[in-house]
Amino acid sequence: MVFLCFKGFIRWLQGKCGRRSLKVPTSTSKVVANRNYASWPLRSGLDFDLANDEASRPRRSWSSWFFGGSGQDSNRSETTEETAFHDHDIEAMSDDQYDSPTQPRTIFHALHLSFEEIRQILPELAWKGFDAVQIPPAQLSPRGDLRQHWYLRYQPLSHLEIDPALGGYEGLQRLCEDAANLRVMVIADCVFNHMAVVASCSEWREAQEDHGKLEELKGRLDRTFGPQLDRNDFQWPWVCLEGHKWDDPNYMFEGWGCGEWSELRFSDKVVNLHLEHLRQLLDCGVSGFRLDAAKHMRPAHVARYVDYVQQEGGFVYTEVLSMDRHLHSQYDKLGKGVPSTDFKVAAAIRNAWRCKNAGGMVSQLSAAESLGHHSVQFVRNHDTMLNDGPAICGIDWRSAEDAALPWAYLIARSEGSVLMHQDDANCPVVQAALGFRAALAPYNLKCEMRAWPPPQFETMQVLLTLSDCPIGLAVFNVSSKSLDFGLPWALEGFSLQEVKAPTPPCEALQAGCSLSELDRRIRPRDARFFLLECTEGPVPAPNPDLxxxxxxxxxxxxxxxxxxxxxxxxxxxxxxxxxxxxxxxxxxxxxxxxxxxxxxxxxxxxxxxxxxxxxxxxxxxxxxxxxxxxxxxxxxxxxxxxxxxxxxxxxxxxxxxxxxxxxxxxxxxxxx
Missing domain, CATH: 2.60.40.10 (Immunoglobulins)
Known part of the structure; x- marks a missing residue:
């Protein structure tokens, strides 16, 4: 494994840098992050902030599939607020201090796979560098193809049954057992804001003027979700949540999403059903949880689920589809701290890649804002890839190949948790970046980013340092031609060991060489990744030409x-x-x-x-x-x-x- 090969270098680095307290994780020592996520700052290169961007959120009219309706699209806008990156700390803790799982670094989102299909690819995911896999929502849902009708997984029929269509309770148990043996966390996707669609938006709107029609639709709720739930467990009066109401605090928590999501009313009865679902997942061996549509549940309500999971020693993060830093902060501070989905980072990366050269990209990323090091980051996710309508937050990548180099950049930064949709994990440059990230895990690294060389600025370069000693280098050619890259740092006293996309894991690391011996050719729109080892003299100063x-x-x-x-x-x-x-x-x-x-x-x-x-x-x-x-x-x-x-x-x-x-x-x- 790449990581195992890297342990010897870290031990050498401890002596070189005089940091004897640094621990390499073993079976009896785990590395965990400071639980107070809300107080975590981040340091990243040239004082990175995150880019403000208007966010538009298309709606999917689920009734068009479930009931044969037509459904219409509408936009929903997000607000923006600034934040900044700063430094953070990671500490090593022994097992007797270990009260909840480490926040995973690299998550494979297996949205379109059954439990058995995921189980079959677990060994490959593990050696490629994924330390967590996120499964489709496991509750009973309407039947449909996992790829073509993926959105049906977000329409619960019952939370008291693990869906046999995915593999049922026993299938999830087998998946979790194999994942535990490979030290891969299984993350369950939990849909607690609403239940399945029973009527289209137009039907609900018509029923507001027709009492008989309203009774008919409420009867559908009774028949579809009984005996566990009935009409009194849903939110009344009915309010269509779309357009400007989507982010209006007067509507966003109790409105029916797109006018058709069967919005649940917060009550002990409803919460207890959801806690029973969490209990089932925990008993199967699930140790990570995603709370879907969290921004449409009041923070005090989400806290009930967060507290339960964290008391059971589980990891939890929230989906807050918003560019508003203040809104995210209401969920970040729950419990011992809760990471959330970082649409600000994704939008900033998309904006940066619209620039014509690396200089523009680096300045865009330096001017950008994020939710901090603890956030769950991505280049694109299932919402931005698969929803109908306008691009969410302007994140409009055309394909996995189009997004491959941005993915490699995000992965190589070695920050936060990276959430990667299964369709984006197969490009060679992405797999090389995954190996690079795994080799540098899980230490607190400083990230410096430069565009080079002036005045063309054709490459973007990322240098990762530990205790001021360079240990990792990533070079991105963002131009449309092959070139020989130079460096803005003086690394003549270092050995460079290249990390490439592995076939078997033992082939990920290439033999090391000096800078003078290095073949510096890099193909168009490609990247190369190197582990650095100081072979002579003190830690070098910056390149005198910079x-x-x-x-x-x-x-x-x-x-x-x-x-x-x-x-x-x-x-x-x-x-x-x-x-x-x-x-x-x-x-x-x-x-x-x-x-x-x-x-x-x-x-x-x-x-x-x-x-x-x-x-x-x-x-x-x-x-x-x-x-x-x-x-x-x-x-x-x-x-x-x-x-x-x-x-x-x-x-x-x-x-x-x-x-x-x-x-x-x-x-x-x-x-x-």
Whole structure:
């Protein structure tokens, strides 16, 4: 196994870095994350934030299949709120301290497979690097093909029976037993917000004006879900939850999704049925749980399920389909902390891959927002892949091949939990990234990301470090041509061991070589992954050729971009986005020398206010030269220099631009 091969290197690294307290997991020692997920920050490269994006959520009219109705699509929009990544901690704990499973790192979503089909592929999933498998919702549901009619799994008929169509109680038990032997967590998908559709939205709407029709439909509820549930266990009055109501707190918790989801009323009777379902799953050996449609259940109600699972030692996460950080926070803080689905990361990655080169991608990702290191992350999931209607949150990948390189990037970052739909796991570059991630598990790594080389910026590179010592490198060629890649870091004293897509697991790791011996050729839209081992001397300093043009910009725009030219090579308009920043200050930094000021006499650096805030970008450069640039608001409005021209700045250097006034500073040679 890749991970086993890596243990020796970690032991060497402990001695090299003087961190003797670092433990390698064994059968008697497990690595677990700080349970207070809500307080977890994240550090990722150039102070990553997450990208704001309007989210649209198409509805699926399930009645069109279940009752032969037509169904119509409608959009639902999400709001946005900012957050930031910071550092987090992971600690090693012995078995007697181990009170709940570790949050899994890499989850295989087997939505379209039965329990037996999943059991057959478990060994392959384990050696490919998956430490968890998420099964289809296990409760009794209407019959239908697991792929073509996947959405029927999210229409419960009874929570007191494990569906024989999937393999029943015994089939799930066998799956969990084999998974436990392979140290793979089984995650159950739990649908507690609603029951199956018994009538279309149009029927329910008609019934609001026809008492006889309403009684007929309520009778359907009695017959379909009795004797466990009856009409009194559902939410009245009926409210169609769609359009602007989808995220309106006055409707989002009690409304009937798309006007047809049979919305349950929160009561002890309903909760006890759901807890019985959880008990069955736990008795089968399930140790992980996903709570579907959690944002349509009040946090206090979701807490009942979270507390039950965590008291039983299980892992639980919520599906909160929203770009609103504040809404997610209401669920993150439940119990001992609950991760949630990170649509913000997925939307940020999709936006980044719309850029023409790696420089734009890195700046997009650096300016993006996320829910933090504990979130469940993906490039695309079953909602964004399979639902009808407009793209959810703008996540509109055309195919598994289209999304393969973004998946490789997300997997290689070695952050959070990655949730991968079964259709996306077969591309070679994805499998190589999975092996790379498994080899670096489960340590707390710092991630540095760079676009290289200027001015073309054709590769995106990720360097992973442990205790300031580089241990992993991923190089992504985002261009349409093969090229030989350079590095923005000085790694001459390192041996590079490449991780490739394995056939059997023993072939995942290739023989190590020095940087001078490395074949640096990389194919178009492909990636290469390396484990690093320091073979001589101290931990290296950054590449002496790597410098930055750092620009601080004060603006009231929502998304300022910088359109610039290096060596007469211009970025594609509107250029690279800036990220949110604190007010710039060079006090206490004697290495920075004032060299130029445009219209700055008598000016002070403004504080963030109702008129604007500070933004920042760091553009990597290789040599001293001048840069021509202009600021804009996604190309709609432009901030030009005097007389409508472009701004000019020397590189490398630090530049502060506010209200048309540009101040430039340069770091003195030999000072740090």
């Amino acid at each position: 410098h930055y043009m750092t620009l601080f910009y004060f603006s009231g725009w929502d998304a300022p971009h910088v359109h610039f030219s290096i060596d007469n090579v211009w970025t594609e308009s509107p250029g690279w986005p800036l990220r949110k920043s604190e007010k710039p200050s060079i006090r206490g930094c004697p290495e920075w020398t004032f060299v130029f000021c445009l219209k700055c006499k008598g000016s002070k650096i403004p504080r963030p206010n109702s008129h604007g805030r500070w933004w920042r970008i760091d553009i990597p450069v290789q040599k001293s030269s001048s840069m021509e640039f202009v600021l804009n608001d996604r190309g709609m409005s432009w901030d030009n220099a005097v007389h409508g021209g472009n701004y000019m700045a020397q590189m490398p250097g630090l530049h502060i631009l506010a209200e048309g006034k540009l101040a430039s500073f340069r770091k003195e040679q030999g000072r740090s």
